[in-house]
Amino acid sequence: MSMPRVRFLALLVPCSACSLFLPARKDPASEAKETEAAVCPAGRAPEYPENLFDARSVVRVEEIYSSVRTGRSGNEARLQGAKLRLRPIAGMTTSDFEALLLCHQARRVLGRSGEIELTSDPYWLPQSWLNITVESESGNFLVSVRGPDNKTANQILSRAMAFAASAPSFDNPALKPNG
Numbered sequence: 001m002s003m004p005r006v007r008f009l010a011l012l013v014p015c016s017a018c019s020l021f022l023p024a025r026k027d028p029a030s031e032a033k034e035t036e037a038a039v040c041p042a043g044r045a046p047e048y049p050e051n052l053f054d055a056r057s058v059v060r061v062e063e064i065y066s067s068v069r070t071g072r073s074g075n076e077a078r079l080q081g082a083k084l085r086l087r088p089i090a091g092m093t094t095s096d097f098e099a100l101l102l103c104h105q106a107r108r109v110l111g112r113s114g115e116i117e118l119t120s121d122p123y124w125l126p127q128s129w130l131n132i133t134v135e136s137e138s139g140n141f142l143v144s145v146r147g148p149d150n151k152t153a154n155q156i157l158s159r160a161m162a163f164a165a166s167a168p169s170f171d172n173p174a175l176k177p178n179g
Helices: 003-021 026-040 094-109 152-163
Strands: 057-071 075-086 132-136 140-146
Touching: 026 094, 057 140, 057 152, 075 152, 094 132, 094 140, 140 152
Parallel strands: none
Antiparallel strands: 057 075, 075 140, 132 140
């Protein structure tokens, strides 16, 4: 064997072995089944609060970016998804809200009957599993919806903006640009 070929094989074997230590990405249906079993009521849709999926509750939609080191050129901002700032729901905790959104996503991915269908639903995408987290800030809910890649992130942001725009208001502050 020639020397370059030996070097190539010497690098290839350890690099291939490293992939054994990385977690395998589950398919969306598997994620949905696990989530449904963990957070949804058995065999039925949860009882969603009346204004949980009301576009009028959207205060603002913001982009979520991450900074990625790109070698010599420095850092690059990459879109990860959207953050929806929502008005509070009486008696609802961030954990309760997150569980309901995860249940909604799981049931939509699995095509369960009786699940709420929204035009431009920002909380699920067909054939995708989204990372949804809910926090509280200044009395509002902050729902972060992230995708696994740039294409999905753009779809999330587009749907979140369209969802906010669907609120019956002529001057929706959620659609005003940052700054």
